[in-house]
Amino acid sequence: MRRGDSYAPVFARGARIPPREVTRPPDASDEDDEYGPSVGPYSSRSRLAHTPARGRPPAPPQLLCAPVPTLLDKRLIFVTGKGGVGKSTVATALGLLAARRGLRTVVAELSSQERVQRLFGHKGEHFQEVELAPGLFTISIDPEHAMDEYLRVKIGPLGQALGSSRLFQAFAMATPGMRELLSIGKVWELAQLHRRTRGGGAYDLVIVDSPATGHGVGLLRTPRTFAEIARVGPIAHQGRTIAATIADRDFTGVVAVATPEEMPVNETLSLRDSLEQEQLALDLVVLNALYPVRFDEQEVLELEGALSRSRSRLSRSALRAALSEHARARTQREQRARLSEGVDGRLIELPFVFADHVGPDELEVLVRVLEDRLAMPAKGPR
């Protein structure tokens, strides 16, 4: 089998190509090396959208000499965070924003829950790229399907036979980390210019709605782990390739979502640390579900006074609710300060949504806020 035909990496050497200022080779895909055709991330992007900066005003001058691509200039974004903080919502809002800027975008879910589809009122479609809005797609990735596809593409009919072998299925799914490797392998495939999936169009941006972090960076580490265990052979190779793609910070970004509460903030800060250990970094923190501050301290005193005097049940309930929310808003501000300090201010805020659930209207609000906040130059060192 010719290397170029395999499931082999397109971006194996992406990490080693100096970003941006390097002129793109005229047709990089003809240039084969041991890992397969080496195509830098920007060259591939320019095939989709003809101007790399895509018509946006140039970034504000930076102290560092290299131009810093903004978040949506990346090609692969992992949205991560503790369970229940709104990762799917943020990933989808980000996707919608990107799609409206003309980027063909896919939001990939790894939890087999099809939350993104349901935000748009779709029923759960499995392992299919579904178009939710103009330019916005989603796919729900599960390791079983990812393995079938991988085997089919990689070793043809034998692979297909292997995939349908129950024994092999059981082995592969039980092998620790294999599920993660297969899932992230599919994510990586989505981010390729030349898609291996039959009929799969190229994407400008892949946003991954990652599983809950726990403490580590498990998913992001998996490819490297496999490369280390397997050392040689296709799995090691695949692992290294994906690891290189993840390590390329111009190509891959990590967004953490947190709510302004003790635990999610802790988790984000420890995520920051474990990313650092992997030579990765947080590109952005989205602080989600921030309560409004409705009352100033003088007003709070008035409310407390009124509560002590009032005897009407309704008035008392309303005053209590106001004071209670204020107390929460205040502790939220403390958590925000702690988080902001921990991430050098690379933080944008989304408001708490007072609604039955997040549907298209609420999503719209979040997209608008996100757009405003992303337009502001990021504070602090990168």
Next chain:
Amino acid sequence: MSIAELLEGKRICVCAGSGGVGKTTTSAAIALGMAAAGAKVAVVTIDPAKRLANALGVEELDNEPHRVEPERLAVGGLEIRGELWAMMLDPKRTFDELIDRVAPDPARAEEIKANRVYRELSTAVSGSQEFTAIAKLYDLDQEHEFDLLVLDTPPSRNALDFLDAPQRLNSFLEGRTLKALIRPTGLGMRVLGRGATPLLGALRRITGVDLVSDLGTFFGLLEDMTSDFSLRAAQVEKLLKASSTAFVLISSAEQEPIAEAIWFHRTLEHGGLPFAGVVVNRVHHDLLSGSEPEDVRPALRRTLGAELARKVAENFHDYHVLARRDDRNIARLAQDLDGEPLLLVPQLDDDVHDLEGLLRMHRYLFASGKQRERLIADLVA
């Protein structure tokens, strides 16, 4: 009904639920309350908030339960008649201990622990937390030191991971399928006949020879231990299904966690696992008692002035959007539970991550039906 009634006669309480619903704090509050009621309780937690860990004195990861000094707990005015013990799970260590226990001799145990496949298996890989949490639970149960063990399950988005992951890892450790593939002379090969040869070839092509031989070495080391793993797995399953075990599902009142709780409840029933009830945290109770949020503004205008009254009314309106949402979601859950216990804990003024918070939560969890009604009425008046 109070949680104490649900846990009567139980030796194990597994707190399960999707991420971000307050599992860790609920587990701790349950353990605290049961200890207060006179039991010797150990809470096995995965990743407590720092302040909570400090409060319980479990900031060190030494993988054994420590008694929480009664003086620490005395501050809240709750009398602890029993004993509260707490530990923070160290998955790697638990795994090592398991190997020590099942290995035929120390030399073999060391060899396994030095194996590359094992090292990855016991640390980096997802599922190891779930696997070791259950392993630890089983060991603690075997030691018969405690009246009640409360297990806080690992953080995951999908509550079912907790049941799936250990099983997956276990079937890997048993290694039957793999051995069938990699040992051409083994029993597996004979059973499979020639059909396995292309499988083996393909496996080598996909995984690389090194991985296969590393795995081969690993399973070679485990050779005569795999029956111990199977035996343990069977015992653990028996323990989880025992009538002395209680699965308590933890949820918040939002749509997704409630859907998850409903699904998890069905899975437990389906799998024959002992379900005890659901705790729903952060409930926005209806404070209107028949009025409308719009009535607030005129009622408060005289006392607060137009502007402040408007803001209070707006806040109240927003609150009731959430109250109505919670009400609907809880109704959905209640319908699915069909009369099985459902305990509601209201939205508190602060998120719970310290002892004071635990005590506040404890009040609601351990209130009898009557007391609870009073507590809720207090929220209103």
